[in-house]
Amino acid sequence: MHAYRTHNCGELRASHVGETVRLSGWIHRKRDHGGVLFVDLRDHYGITQIVAKANSEPLKILDGLRVESVVTITGVVVGRGSEAANPNLATGEIELSADVVVVQSSAEELPLPVAGEAEYPEDTRLRYRFLDLRRERIHANIVLRSQVISSIRRRMTDQGFTEFQTPILTASSPEGARDYLVPSRVHPGKFYALPQAPQMFKQLLMVAGFDRYFQIAPCFRDEDARADRSPGEFYQLDFEMSYVTQEDVFQAIEPVLAGVFEEFASGRSVTPAGSFPRIPYRESMLKYGNDKPDLRNPILISDVSKHFEGSGFGLFANIVAGGGVVRAIPAPNTADKSRRFFDEMNEWARSEGHAGLGYITQKGGELGGPIAKNHGEEATRKLIAELGLGPDDGIFFAAGKELQAAKLAGFARTRTAELLDLIDKDRFEFCWIVDFPMFEYDEDAKKVDFSHNPFSMPQGELGALETKDPLDILAYQYDIVCNGVELSSGAIRNHRPDIMYKAFEIAGYSKEDVDKNFSGMINAFKFGAPPHGGSAPGIDRIVMLLAGEPNIREVVLFPMNQRAEDLMMGAPSEVSAKQLRELHIRLVEPAGAAKKDPAKVVAPG
Numbered sequence: 001m002h003a004y005r006t007h008n009c010g011e012l013r014a015s016h017v018g019e020t021v022r023l024s025g026w027i028h029r030k031r032d033h034g035g036v037l038f039v040d041l042r043d044h045y046g047i048t049q050i051v052a053k054a055n056s057e058p059l060k061i062l063d064g065l066r067v068e069s070v071v072t073i074t075g076v077v078v079g080r081g082s083e084a085a086n087p088n089l090a091t092g093e094i095e096l097s098a099d100v101v102v103v104q105s106s107a108e109e110l111p112l113p114v115a116g117e118a119e120y121p122e123d124t125r126l127r128y129r130f131l132d133l134r135r136e137r138i139h140a141n142i143v144l145r146s147q148v149i150s151s152i153r154r155r156m157t158d159q160g161f162t163e164f165q166t167p168i169l170t171a172s173s174p175e176g177a178r179d180y181l182v183p184s185r186v187h188p189g190k191f192y193a194l195p196q197a198p199q200m201f202k203q204l205l206m207v208a209g210f211d212r213y214f215q216i217a218p219c220f221r222d223e224d225a226r227a228d229r230s231p232g233e234f235y236q237l238d239f240e241m242s243y244v245t246q247e248d249v250f251q252a253i254e255p256v257l258a259g260v261f262e263e264f265a266s267g268r269s270v271t272p273a274g275s276f277p278r279i280p281y282r283e284s285m286l287k288y289g290n291d292k293p294d295l296r297n298p299i300l301i302s303d304v305s306k307h308f309e310g311s312g313f314g315l316f317a318n319i320v321a322g323g324g325v326v327r328a329i330p331a332p333n334t335a336d337k338s339r340r341f342f343d344e345m346n347e348w349a350r351s352e353g354h355a356g357l358g359y360i361t362q363k364g365g366e367l368g369g370p371i372a373k374n375h376g377e378e379a380t381r382k383l384i385a386e387l388g389l390g391p392d393d394g395i396f397f398a399a400g401k402e403l404q405a406a407k408l409a410g411f412a413r414t415r416t417a418e419l420l421d422l423i424d425k426d427r428f429e430f431c432w433i434v435d436f437p438m439f440e441y442d443e444d445a446k447k448v449d450f451s452h453n454p455f456s457m458p459q460g461e462l463g464a465l466e467t468k469d470p471l472d473i474l475a476y477q478y479d480i481v482c483n484g485v486e487l488s489s490g491a492i493r494n495h496r497p498d499i500m501y502k503a504f505e506i507a508g509y510s511k512e513d514v515d516k517n518f519s520g521m522i523n524a525f526k527f528g529a530p531p532h533g534g535s536a537p538g539i540d541r542i543v544m545l546l547a548g549e550p551n552i553r554e555v556v557l558f559p560m561n562q563r564a565e566d567l568m569m570g571a572p573s574e575v576s577a578k579q580l581r582e583l584h585i586r587l588v589e590p591a592g593a594a595k596k597d598p599a600k601v602v603a604p605g
Contacts, residue, residue, distance in 0.1 A: 004072055004104075010046020014093045016077045023048055023096060024072040024104065026134065027065060029115050037062055040115075041073065041096075044139075049086070049095040051078070058098035068107040068114055068134070074100040122553075127567040129558055141555045144264065145543045149216055151263055152237055152539075155256040161214040161239060166201035168194060168218070173517070178222035180232075188584035194220035197536060199455070200521050202240040203493055206532040207524045214239040216539060224562075227551045228485055228541055231564035234552075236488065237542075240534035246476050246492050249533050250276070250432060257480070257487075257537065261428050264546045271430040276480075280435040289327070289410020291436075294484030295429035297417040301409045304328045304397075307383045313374040316358070319399045326399045327409040328387060331416050335363040335392035341419075342369070345396060348415065354408045358397035360384075365391035414484070428545065430482050435459075438475040439506060449507050452477045455521075456491035457533075458503060465502045480537060482545055490535025497525050 004024040012021065025043035032038075035054035039062055040047050050073055052059035058073070065071070075098045086092030111127075112120045114134045125132045132138055153163070172179045172193035179193040195201075197219045205213045217238040225231040237256075241249060251274070258273035277295070284291050287300050305325045308316040316326050334341065342359040349357040360380065361368035372380045389395070396416065398408040417423050438458045440451035448470050456475040458464050464473050476492035494500050500522065504514050514522055543555040553559040560566050580587065 001074075008045040009041055009043040009048045010090055012048055012077055012091050012094050012096070014079060017079045017094060019077050020074065020099075021077055021096065022072060022074045023050075025070070026114075027062070027067050027069050027071060027107075030062070030067065032063075038095075039098075041071070042134075046090055048091045049080075049089075050075070050098050051095050052098045052101075056098070058101040061101045061103065062098070065103065066107045066109065068110060068131075069103065070105040070107075072102040072104055073098050122561060123567060126553075126559065126561055129568050133557070138554065141543070141547045141549065142557055144547055145539070145555055148260060148264060148543050148546065149539060151260050152256065153216070155259055156214045156237070156239065159212075159252055159256060161212040162210065163215050164205060164210065164213050165215055166195070166198040166205075166217065170195050170201075171520075173200075180220045180222050183583040183585055185582055185584075196221050197236070198238050200518070202238060202534065203455070203495075203521060203532065204524055206240055206242045206493075207527070207529045209242075211242045212239075213241075213534075217536070222564075225560070225564070228544065230540060230552050230556055231560050231562070235539040236536040237539060238534075238536040240532055242530040242532045244492070244531070244533050246434070246478065246533065249478075249490065249492070249535065250278075253480070253535060253537070254430075257430065257482075257542075260542065261482075261546065265428060268426045268428060270428045277431040278434050279431055281433055281437065282435070284433050285406050286327075289406050289408070289413055291433050291479065292481045292484055292486040293431065293433075294414065294423065295431055296423045296425075296427050296483060297413060298422055299330055299332070299413045299417055301406075301413055302328045302387055304383055304387075307379065307386075308375070311375050311379065313371050316371075316375075316397070316399050324400050325402050325405050326397055327405050328383075329396040329398065329409050329412045329416060330387060330389055331359075331394035331396055332390070332420070332422070333392055334361070334394040334420070337361075337394070339368070342394065342396075345412065345415070345419075349398075349408060349412065352411065354398075354404075354411075355400060357408070357412055358399065360395045360397075362389070362391055362394055371397065425548075428482055430480065433479040433481060434477075435474045436477040436479075437471065438473040438477075438503070439470040441471060447508055450503075453489065453491050454504065454507065455494055455500075457494045458499070462496075462499045462502060465499065465506060470506050476533070478535070480535065485541055485545060487541055488535045488537040490533065492531070492533035495525055495529040495531055497522055500525070 001022055004022070006021045007023060009023055009025045023041055025041045028040040028042035028047060030037060030039050037052040037059045039050040039052065041050050052062050073096060075096045077094050078097050080093055080095055110131065112124055112131060114131060117135070117137060133142065169182060169192040172181065172191065173196065177196055179196065182192040182194065184190045184192060198217050202213055215238050217236055218233055219236055220233050223231065241252060254273040254276055258270055261270045279293070281291055284293055286303060289301055303325060305320050308320050308326050311317040320326060342361060346357045346359065358371050359369050360372045367377060367380055396412050398405045398412060436452045438451065438456065439448050442449045452475060456477045459474045459476060460468065477489065478491065479489050480487045494503060501511050501514060540552050540555060544552050547555055549555055558566065558568065565571070
């Protein structure tokens with residue numbers, strides 16, 4: 001018999017009754033029933049109930065151990081009978097009658113319980129992440145992550161893609177988020193950077209003739225945490241294709257994403273491959289108030305600025321006269337809502353830093369609220385008719401400069417749908433956002449700059465750059481969105497040096513700037529580059545959606561906290577003076593920082 005186990009804790013069934021077996025695992029729970037001790041033994045695969053008879057040696061040993069101690073138990077499989085069976089366990093028809101117990105490792109008092117799903121402070125969970133990962137929900141999330149990645153790899157290979165690994169130590173790039181820098185010991189004063197993404201390398205793979213590339217790529221960005229973004233590092237399905245149009249990219253990746261979601265959707269519906277809606281960026285900003293719309297939300301935003309030109313409602317009339325806009329957000333079937341519902345939405349908007357939300361109420365067609373009163377009944381009914389609203393539908397209004405109004409309207413659309421329970425949580429709704437502007441005007445720098453990805457091909461190519469207003473030029477850029485979560489950005493790449501130089505010139509960069517900052521790519525393009533494009537859906541976000549988790553940390557093995565600290569391993573940490581000397585680095589303390597031991601932090605010059 002094996003030293004530790006003949007079976008795992010999720011394996012035994014009624015067909016094993018009468019067999020002598022050996023299991024190993026963690027003590028999950030203990031229950032004393034009149035001198036008979038029942039123990040739930042847990043491993044990676046499941047739970048098996050152990051019974052230790054009264055006054056037996058196994059009972060004495062198990063009774064003296066804390067939960068989460070590791071034991072090996074040998075005994076006979078016994079049937080539990082129909083009345084005692086546990087239908088919630090795969091092993092619920094049997095139990096193991098303990099004859100021999102060997103303690104492999106005894107546990108101390110736990111800083112957080114493993115059994116149950118009680119909420120614990122984030123810092124405690126992250127400091128003891130190895131315990132947190134034993135909990136059923138988190139453990140299942142990490143297993144799901146592995147299964148999703150395996151499925152993605154299989155589907156990408158079936159689509160004709162080949163997996164390659166790109167470098168981790170590379171050059172710093174002036175574009176994008178902050179780099180994580182790695183000092184070079186053999187090149188004093190010089191630094192490597194961890195890749196924010198394999199962007200340039202995957203394009204160089206196309207130049208090298210590999211045609212269809214992918215990898216599950218680690219990416220490193222020194223940026224703040226959000227619910228859908230880990231600080232420090234994340235993984236993405238990075239892929240690139242040669243000799244493709246935007247449509248070819250869509251047709252290649254839609255079956256992969258739809259297939260993975262269908263495989264792990266657990267009964268939830270998924271937008272079929274080949275039918276992901278394509279929504280132009282400007283349309284998305286108007287109808288949904290952002291460029292990552294949740295299509296499960298049936299509310300659509302409308303521009304109603306014209307209705308308030310010269311209106312009796314002076315606030316909106318003045319905003320429109322000053323070049324601003326008014327956006328309407330329907331609040332369907334709110335006749336039963338009190339005035340307080342609408343006032344609280346207005347208060348919420350102000351608490352979020354906005355000017356506030358105006359509103360009109362309706363109850364059986366009867367109008368309410370100061371906007372309707374001042375705008376006038378005839379004009380208000382004309383507006384309601386144009387929006388196609390019923391007699392019990394209210395309206396919220398966001399007014400101001402276009403981007404500000406769009407942003408507030410988008411937030412209000414989401415919050416209204418959540419409060420009215422309009423979002424169907426049993427669906428995965430995909431869409432593409434397309435036709436992003438190539439350039440935007442930077443109000444702070446008072447100049448035209450890239451709005452999205454500087455390496456994208458402008459629609460109209462060189463002719464558009466030479467003849468059109470930069471702010472009117474669209475790019476072959478696209479985002480893929482699911483349930484309001486942006487999974488990735490992508491583009492058909494600018495593979496021609498003449499177009500690239502011109503695009504960067506419009507954004508204020510000289511030919512010398514391009515040659516210096518992007519020398520690897522621009523030099524490669526001078527030796528024959530195929531048209532190519534790709535994208536990089538985020539693995540963490542895909543798993544987060546499939547697991548139904550609101551925060552990305554719940555699907556990452558060892559995440560950092562919001563301050564980019566690894567509380568379990570103590571990173572980032574100070575290093576010795578010897579290490580600093582080897583790297584030719586002297587530390588400069590931030591102004592006002594507490595003084596530290598110079599022997600630890602200062603390297604002699």
